[in-house]
Amino acid sequence: MSKKDFDDETLMAFADGELDETQSRALEEALASNEALCERLAVFLDSRQLVGDALKPLIDEPVPEALFASVRRMADEVRHQKPQDNVVSFRPKQQQQTMRRWLVPVAASLVAIVTGVVGFALGRINPSASNSGAEIAAVLDREVSGRDVTLSSPETVLHVVASFRDERGELCREYELKQPKSSTLTVACRQNGAWATRLALTSAKADGYVPASSQETIDAYLASIQAGEPLSPEEEREVLAPE
Amino acid sequence: MTYDTQTVPERLVAFLPNLRRFAISLCRSRELADDLVQMACERAILAADSFVPGSRFDAWMFRILRNLWIDHLRRQKTAGPQGDLEDARDVSIPSGEAASLARMDLLEVTAALQKLPAEQREVLVLVCVEEFSYRDAAEVLAIPIGTVMSRLARARKNLMELTGISFGERRSPDSKGGVL
Numbered sequence: 001m002s003k004k005d006f007d008d009e010t011l012m013a014f015a016d017g018e019l020d021e022t023q024s025r026a027l028e029e030a031l032a033s034n035e036a037l038c039e040r041l042a043v044f045l046d047s048r049q050l051v052g053d054a055l056k057p058l059i060d061e062p063v064p065e066a067l068f069a070s071v072r073r074m075a076d077e078v079r080h081q082k083p084q085d086n087v088v089s090f091r092p093k094q095q096q097q098t099m100r101r102w103l104v105p106v107a108a109s110l111v112a113i114v115t116g117v118v119g120f121a122l123g124r125i126n127p128s129a130s131n132s133g134a135e136i137a138a139v140l141d142r143e144v145s146g147r148d149v150t151l152s153s154p155e156t157v158l159h160v161v162a163s164f165r166d167e168r169g170e171l172c173r174e175y176e177l178k179q180p181k182s183s184t185l186t187v188a189c190r191q192n193g194a195w196a197t198r199l200a201l202t203s204a205k206a207d208g209y210v211p212a213s214s215q216e217t218i219d220a221y222l223a224s225i226q227a228g229e230p231l232s233p234e235e236e237r238e239v240l241a242p243e
Numbered sequence: 244m245t246y247d248t249q250t251v252p253e254r255l256v257a258f259l260p261n262l263r264r265f266a267i268s269l270c271r272s273r274e275l276a277d278d279l280v281q282m283a284c285e286r287a288i289l290a291a292d293s294f295v296p297g298s299r300f301d302a303w304m305f306r307i308l309r310n311l312w313i314d315h316l317r318r319q320k321t322a323g324p325q326g327d328l329e330d331a332r333d334v335s336i337p338s339g340e341a342a343s344l345a346r347m348d349l350l351e352v353t354a355a356l357q358k359l360p361a362e363q364r365e366v367l368v369l370v371c372v373e374e375f376s377y378r379d380a381a382e383v384l385a386i387p388i389g390t391v392m393s394r395l396a397r398a399r400k401n402l403m404e405l406t407g408i409s410f411g412e413r414r415s416p417d418s419k420g421g422v423l
Contacts, residue, residue, distance in 0.1 A: 075252030
């Protein structure tokens with residue numbers, strides 16, 4: 001293989017780790033015996049390093065206070081103007097843990113909004129759901145998280161999302177009641193042996209996921225009551241079946 | 244990506260140092276860079292709906308900022324010649340940097356970067372500083388990947404010529420550059 005088989009862009013792609021395996025292997029072989037090729041490659045290796053060394057440290061410079069404050073203010077303004085609208089996506093359940101972690105610092109500012117939403121949402125709980133209150137309570141007492149339980153009321157599936165303890169150490173469970181046309185996301189905590197609903201949000205169904213806005217509200221609420229990390233399956237089994 | 248659940252404004256705040264670094268390397272003036280960052284943030288917040296969840300947030304932000312920068316350059320051109328390179332003087336080496344390179348070399352590189360045409364500098368910064376892939380850089384700059392590669396190769400050869408730092412000397416396996 002002659003050295004003119006490797007043009008500058010190929011050498012550069014190799015230096016940047018963007019060359020495919022076959023070409024990389026061919027080039028490596030050629031480099032072993034071709035000094036001039038090594039020097040041409042060095043241009044691309046060195047330039048990357050030099051530019052990185054010169055400019056990367058800029059990231060350590062403190063952002064000017066005025067700039068930071070102004071962007072922070074813009075961000076806060078949108079959040080207060082339209083608390084439900086800045087939600088970016090539907091989100092699978094597995095990410096809730098991350099959510100809780102980062103939400104804690106902003107929780108304080110959200111409590112006011114959430115309280116407003118709670119009052120509204122509580123009035124809208126699906127009446128058929130309350131009929132099956134005893135049945136739900138039994139499931140909450142017994143079932144570990146992550147499983148679907150079909151209730152006796154037609155086409156209603158209860159899915160316990162997670163268990164955790166609130167700021168007073170009471171056992172709380174987040175669960176979803178899935179019905180054909182809607183789903184209700186609820187946080188209930190055990191008080192004097194009974195399950196007290198703390199927050200419930202009903203929303204029209206969207207492909208098996210609770211719309212992100214409801215989830216956002218739930219997560220903000222959990223942060224506001226200083227909900228702990230979700231219990232592990234072992235911890236959960238222990239609290240559900242103390243004997 | 245664990246950040247997928249954050250809203251655009253929240254991610255912006257966390258992304259400010261990166262955004263500012265990109266702005267400084269593009270426009271070579273901290274004052275101008277801060278204005279650009281501020282405008283880019285405003286625009287991003289207004290256009291938050293156009294951010295596709297799951298796509299690269301940094302690429303999206305860089306594109307917004309770069310478009311503002313291009314706008315600025317265009318206006319400047321029609322407004323007559325400006326002290327382009329003079330403005331750039333305040334881009335010097337960040338203080339307190341534990342140099343893996345001699346300070347002189349860094350100054351030479353910075354000076355050489357400033358002499359490169361804007362289109363070469365931006366692709367260089369995206370790939371060698373922000374560590375974007377060619378494909379991602381192509382998307383930020385809205386040019387084909389082949390153009391990214393030819394421009395980038397030219398930029399790097401120019402840079403090495405301008406710095407006059409001889410090849411080979413610089414390479415040592417343990418001097419991994421940068422602070423990222």
